[in-house]
Amino acid sequence: MARVTFRLPEPLRELAGGASSVSVEGGSLREALDRLAAEAPLLAGRLLADDGRVRPYVHLYMDGRDARDPDSVPPLRGDVEIAVVPSIAGGRPAPGPALTPEERARYHRQMILPEVGEAGQRRLRSASVLVVGAGGLGSPAALYLAAAGVGRLGLVDSDAVDASNLHRQVLHDTPAVGRAKVEVASERLGRLNPSVEIETHAVRLDASNAMELFGRGWDLVLDGSDNFPTRYLVNDACVLLGIPLVYGAILRFEGQVSLFAAPGGPCYRCLFREPPPPGLVPGCAEAGVLGPLPGLVGSIQAAEALKWLLGAGRPLTGRLLLVDAAEMTFREVAVRRDPACPLCGDAPTITGPIDYEAFCGGPGDGGPDTESSAADGTGPEGELPFEIGVEELRDRLAAGASLQLVDVREAEEREISDLRGVAGIRHIPMGELTVRYGELDPERETVVYCRSGARSGRAVEFLRDRGLAGARNLRGGMNEWVERVDPSQPRY
Amino acid sequence: MPDATDPGIRPRLRPLPLPAGVRDRLARHAEAAWPAEACGILVGRADAGRDAPVDDAIPLPNLAGHPDRAWRLDPLAIAARVPPGGRLLGFWHSHPDRSPLPSRRDVALALPGFWQVVIAVSGGRAGARAAWRPVRADAPRQEDSPWPA
Numbered sequence: 001m002a003r004v005t006f007r008l009p010e011p012l013r014e015l016a017g018g019a020s021s022v023s024v025e026g027g028s029l030r031e032a033l034d035r036l037a038a039e040a041p042l043l044a045g046r047l048l049a050d051d052g053r054v055r056p057y058v059h060l061y062m063d064g065r066d067a068r069d070p071d072s073v074p075p076l077r078g079d080v081e082i083a084v085v086p087s088i089a090g091g092r093p094a095p096g097p098a099l100t101p102e103e104r105a106r107y108h109r110q111m112i113l114p115e116v117g118e119a120g121q122r123r124l125r126s127a128s129v130l131v132v133g134a135g136g137l138g139s140p141a142a143l144y145l146a147a148a149g150v151g152r153l154g155l156v157d158s159d160a161v162d163a164s165n166l167h168r169q170v171l172h173d174t175p176a177v178g179r180a181k182v183e184v185a186s187e188r189l190g191r192l193n194p195s196v197e198i199e200t201h202a203v204r205l206d207a208s209n210a211m212e213l214f215g216r217g218w219d220l221v222l223d224g225s226d227n228f229p230t231r232y233l234v235n236d237a238c239v240l241l242g243i244p245l246v247y248g249a250i251l252r253f254e255g256q257v258s259l260f261a262a263p264g265g266p267c268y269r270c271l272f273r274e275p276p277p278p279g280l281v282p283g284c285a286e287a288g289v290l291g292p293l294p295g296l297v298g299s300i301q302a303a304e305a306l307k308w309l310l311g312a313g314r315p316l317t318g319r320l321l322l323v324d325a326a327e328m329t330f331r332e333v334a335v336r337r338d339p340a341c342p343l344c345g346d347a348p349t350i351t352g353p354i355d356y357e358a359f360c361g362g363p364g365d366g367g368p369d370t371e372s373s374a375a376d377g378t379g380p381e382g383e384l385p386f387e388i389g390v391e392e393l394r395d396r397l398a399a400g401a402s403l404q405l406v407d408v409r410e411a412e413e414r415e416i417s418d419l420r421g422v423a424g425i426r427h428i429p430m431g432e433l434t435v436r437y438g439e440l441d442p443e444r445e446t447v448v449y450c451r452s453g454a455r456s457g458r459a460v461e462f463l464r465d466r467g468l469a470g471a472r473n474l475r476g477g478m479n480e481w482v483e484r485v486d487p488s489q490p491r492y
Numbered sequence: 493m494p495d496a497t498d499p500g501i502r503p504r505l506r507p508l509p510l511p512a513g514v515r516d517r518l519a520r521h522a523e524a525a526w527p528a529e530a531c532g533i534l535v536g537r538a539d540a541g542r543d544a545p546v547d548d549a550i551p552l553p554n555l556a557g558h559p560d561r562a563w564r565l566d567p568l569a570i571a572a573r574v575p576p577g578g579r580l581l582g583f584w585h586s587h588p589d590r591s592p593l594p595s596r597r598d599v600a601l602a603l604p605g606f607w608q609v610v611i612a613v614s615g616g617r618a619g620a621r622a623a624w625r626p627v628r629a630d631a632p633r634q635e636d637s638p639w640p641a
Binding site for chain 1: 529556558561562563564565567568570571574580583585587589590591593594595597598599600601602603604605606615620622624
């Protein structure tokens with residue numbers, strides 16, 4: 001049995017009540033660490049991982065000898081001093097061997113950028129990027145990443161090339177119709193830059209294979225997927241594994257790009273806690289897409305990926321870029337990490353992949369036509385009731401009540417029916433609520449409505465979660481209003 | 493359109509209080525070390541708690557084997573540099589000729605509960621900063637992420 005004294009440097013003293021050392025009894029270093037865990041759990045939690053191993057940034061020295069592996073230290077006797085030394089360090093790995101003359105010739109035009117140079121090009125060569133989807137977004141992104149000399153590219157896609165893909169998916173051409181996309185892509189990228197190592201996965205990404213696939217040592221993941229289950233899965237896997245994610249999405253004339261899961265930055269769930277109801281946001285197959293739009297968005301994704309790998313410029317962390325090709329405008333919305341995020345927040349509830357099909361539209365999620373289970377019209381004492389009836393709304397509007405009115409329907413629906421003659425209605429379609437709710441005054445009583453009260457019910461739940469305690473759902477929605485208050489308008 | 497100053501957007505985040513004088517000192521230390529990485533500690537008043545404002549950014553020798561792309565502080569030297577009545581709030585280092593975003597190794601080795609401030613120095617001139625504070629030892633998840641600091 002020995003008396004073991006752990007000497008603490010300044011950064012760790014706070015965890016031991018300010019003491020510069022902590023002493024415990026123990027016959028071995030392992031036993032002493034166990035005793036430390038019992039007597040100074042805060043300190044021990046910082047030094048040891050859950051499996052009992054010494055954390056990567058902590059070094060233990062006994063008489064100047066490395067004691068990081070406690071189980072290899074011989075039994076202790078007498079008075080023993082252990083110096084606890086945290087690594088207060090950081091940096092980047094070595095950038096690999098020098099470039100060949102061929103490489104210098106090929107990459108010359110980007111290497112003359114001061115942000116790239118010889119060191120940056122070597123960094124790209126030692127980098128690896130996983131591209132999810134070899135379609136509209138993945139095509140331009142993978143082409144630019146391979147052309148730029150990113151050393152290792154992964155491609156995941158289970159689809160075959162279809163003639164209807166060719167107006168936008170520029171990796172593929174007419175003779176490729178019917179062949180597996182990843183195979184065609186691999187050949188095309190190999191011809192473009194034979195020095196790039198290409199890894200293909202002709203599988204449908206799902207919760208059963210994502211962690212294994214994402215865990216294969218990627219520096220970055222680029223999401224070119226076209227559906228919500230995959231988008232949430234990609235985000236979750238990236239956050240859980242600590243891999244930055246270049247997100248991109250497109251529809252019709254509009255696109256979004258951001259960088260998620262970067263250290264300190266938000267994730268997709270911080271922005272969109274839940275997927276929109278099934279059917280609310282159509283896919284490209286139903287809604288259509290202008291061919292160059294994925295070219296534009298996928299190229300922006302590739303630029304963000306290269307910037308991140310090079311450490312150049314200002315990344316899109318904390319910013320959601322909104323591209324509108326119809327107006328040809330670019331604007332951005334600030335996105336902050338949400339401490340209450342179920343995935344990357346301070347107390348996460350999602351610790352592994354979930355059932356994404358069910359999450360994004362399985363039974364119970366409710367489409368626009370189902371009744372919202374929360375819309376029962378009652379609320380805890382002292383709060384405004386969750387719902388408001390159409391007659392009450394009519395009477396209060398007639399009495400000049402100061403209400404904030406929010407229509408969460410799509411623009412087409414507003415042309416069918418509306419609260420005619422009422423001024424100051426705010427139109428925030430359901431799909432934009434998570435980024436635009438900040439436009440609302442949280443202090444005011446707010447009535448939210450849609451067609452039937454289902455979507456607006458979810459909107460009110462969302463708003464109340466964000467502290468808008470005065471948010472209320474119009475029971476029965478516009479159809480109820482038409483039925484009981486204004487029969488001059490059509491129901492739909 | 494919502495923006496970072498909109499009180500409706502994530503009001504719970506609190507940025508790192510880094511006064512102008514400290515920002516200037518940080519910039520000077522980082523510029524003096526360029527093209528090597530500079531590093532040091534951030535200190536505040538002991539009685540102001542862990543969310544105390546940063547009163548000073550003190551430089552310490554960079555002991556890394558490759559100071560052009562890495563940094564390392566002597567942890568035992570830190571206590572001597574924290575002034576009487578002061579408190580260690582975190583660490584800073586510079587990124588010569590690249591963005592202030594932390595590298596993987598910066599993240600993996602970051603001590604939970606302490607601020608990390610990174611300042612970019614481009615061509616010898618100090619530029620953008622980033623600040624973050626890891627919550628847990630084993631996670632890439634961070635708290636309080638004012639980009640930039």
